[in-house]
Amino acid sequence: MTEPSPLVLVVEDEAKMRRFIRASLANNGYRVIEAERGRLALDLATSHNPDIFLLDLGLPDIDGLTVTQGLRAWTNAPIIVISARGQEDDKIRALDAGADDYVTKPFSMGELLARMRVALRHSAQKGQEAGASVITIGELRVDLLARLVFVGDEEVHLTPHEYRLLVVLAKNAGRVLTHQQLLREVWGPNHSNDTQYLRVYMGQLRHKLEKSPARPRYLVTEPGVGYRLRADQERDVP
Secondary structure (H helix, E strand, O other): OOOOOOOEEEEEHHHHHHHHHHEEEEEHOOOEEEEOHHHHHHHHHHHHHHOOOEEOOOOOOOOEEEEEEHHHHHOOOEEEEEEEEOOOOHHHHHHHOOOOEEEEEOOHHHHHHHHHHHHHHHHHHHHHHOOOOOEEEEEEEOOOOOOOEEOOOEOOOOHHHHHHHHHHHHOOOOOEHHHHHHHHHHHHHHOOOHHHHHHHHHHHHHHHHHHOOOOOOOOOOOOOOOEEEEHHHHHHOO
């Protein structure tokens, strides 16, 4: 039996934008349901259980950040924010609320489709690897049981904080994590504003893991927002 194509919930109050996204997604094999308001989106999410969400932040009834938080209370399905709000603070708030990615309007449909493929594959792999003891991304291998890290056949020696930082990134490969998310996960809530501290450790990790730290293959900076461990399939993203 053939698996059904992914179901996308598009939450967007502009009718013209909804029509454009719906047609593009349908042409690429996705099933689509739509909501022009946040409360309707939450209702449709619980009744249809979509595989992925495309969510505008500027909704007429409740803010998209509130919708994101409501969805994250019960589902791990990817949430990609599509919004005209391009400020770094808006991106950070959306990611902190639980979004997986952020695309600023105007965007190319090719980029959005690529980001959806990455998010869906990452979500599927995360479910499959929930009990896995080894995370492998390209030549990078993190053995969670043995607490060992390899690039190719060569073991890389990390400090405890470097290792914890890499594990958080590896468990969320392909997803943007904000400075605050990483600082809380690795150093605790009292260090959530120590972004310079985080930059130092990311620099150390790059020098240990990357062949060319100035042009990193794995540890990618999202300027002003945070960092991402690039998953192999991200070659799809322009």
